[in-house]
C-alpha cells in the first residue's frame with residue numbers, strides 16, 4: 001500500500017485549497033457560534049465570520065496560545081457539551097498546570113485517519129506488528145498511534161513505555177516489525193539490550209517511528225545503526241490532535257503535514273508576521289475539522305520551515321515541514337547569542353568518542369551566563385588514560401565553540417550517569433534565576 005487516502009494525499013494544490021477554503025469558512029462560523037472566546041476576539045478585530053473569500057484571509061484571524069487553554073482549565077474552551085466528548089487527554093508543560101484537550105467521536109475518527117496515513121507514509125502495511133512503546137495514558141502518544149494502527153488494520157502491541165526487558169522479549173518473541181517510541185528511549189533500549197547480550201540487529205524490526213521530542217540527523221544515524229532499521233520522524237501535539245499531524249516518508253525530505261485537516265502557517269515569532277515558503281519561523285496551525293476543541297492559528301512554539309513542493313520521493317502533494325529545530329521556549333540566549341539544544345546535539349553526534357546522552361546546564365555567575373555541556377564518553381574510550389580524556393574534552397569544547405561562536409564548558413561524564421528517560425528526554429537544565 002502506498003497511500004492510506006490516495007485522493008487526498010496526492011490532491012492537486014487547487015483541490016487542496018478548495019477543501020481548505022470550504023472547511024475554513026465552516027470553521028470560522030462554527031467557532032463564532034460556539035466559542036465565546038473566539039466570538040469576542042473576532043468582534044474586537046471587527047471580523048465578520050460570514051465574509052471569508054480565500055484561505056489567505058486566515059491572516060486576519062486572532063492567534064491562540066497555550067496559556068489560553070490553561071486559562072480555561074479544564075473544559076471552558078470546549079465547543080461542545082461534555083456529553084459529546086468521548087475522550088480527554090492532557091499534557092503537563094514546564095509550568096505545572098495541565099493543558100487539557102477533548103475529542104468527540106468524530107475527532108477520534110479524524111485522529112485515526114491521520115495516524116493511519118502517517119503509518120502508511122512510513123511504509124507500514126496491515127501485515128506489520130507495531131510495538132507501541134509510547135506512553136499510554138493522558139499523554140497522546142500511546143493511544144494516538146494505537147488508533148492509527150487499528151484504522152490501518154496492522155497488529156498493535158500496546159506495551160506502553162518502560163519495562164525495557166519485557167520490550168526486548170516481546171520484540172523477539174512476537175517478531176515486531178515496527179517500533180514506536182521517543183528517539184531517546186529507543187537508544188536507551190539499545191543500550192540495555194547490548195548489556196544483556198541481546199542482538200539488536202537480529203530482530204524483524206525494519207522501521208522506527210520516532211517523535212514527541214526534537215532529535216537531529218546525527219541521532220537518526222545512531223539509532224539506525226543500533227537497530228538496523230529506517231528511523232522516521234513523526235510530529236504532533238496534544239492541542240492540535242496528538243501524534244499524526246505530520247510524518248516523514250522514507251525519502252526523509254521533510255514531514256508531510258495533513259493539511260486538509262491542519263492548516264499550517266509559518267510566522268515570525270517576534271512579530272507574528274506570516275513568512276514565505278522556506279523561511280524559518282514558528283509553526284502555526286488551524287484545526288480545520290475538529291469539533292470538541294477547534295483552534296484558530298495555534299502558536300505551536302516549534303521552529304520549522306515549510307515547502308509546498310510535491311515530495312520527490314513519494315509524490316504526496318501535502319506541504320512538508322522541516323525536521324523541528326526546537327521550541328522557542330527551549331531556545332537559550334547565552335550572552336545574547338541564540339542557541340538551540342539541537343545545534344549542540346549535532347556537534348556531539350559528529351564525535352564518535354562521546355555517547356548520545358547529554359544534558360545542557362545553564363547557570364548565571366556574576367551576571368554572566370555560563371553554559372555547561374555534560375556528555376557521556378563512549379564505553380570504549382572510558383577506560384582510556386586521563387590525558388586522552390583531557391584531549392577529548394578539549395576537542396568537544398573546540399567543536400562546539402566553533403559551531404556556536406560562544407564559549408562553553410564541557411564535562412565528560414561516565415557512561416550511564418545521565419538520567420535516562422522513558423518518554424521525552426530532559427536536555428536543558430536552566431538554573432538561572434531570571
Ligand code: DLL
Pocket residue numbers: 091134139140141142210211212213214215233234235236237238239242243244300301302324326327
Ligand atoms: O508529543 C505528541 C506526539 C506523541 C508526537 C508521539 C509524536 C509522537 P505533546 O506532549 O503535547 O504531544 O507535545 C508536543 O512536542 O509542540 C513539540 O515541541 C514536541 N514534538 C512533538 N513531536 C516532535 C518531533 C506529543 N517529531 C510538543 N520533533 C510539540 C520535535 C516534537 N519535537
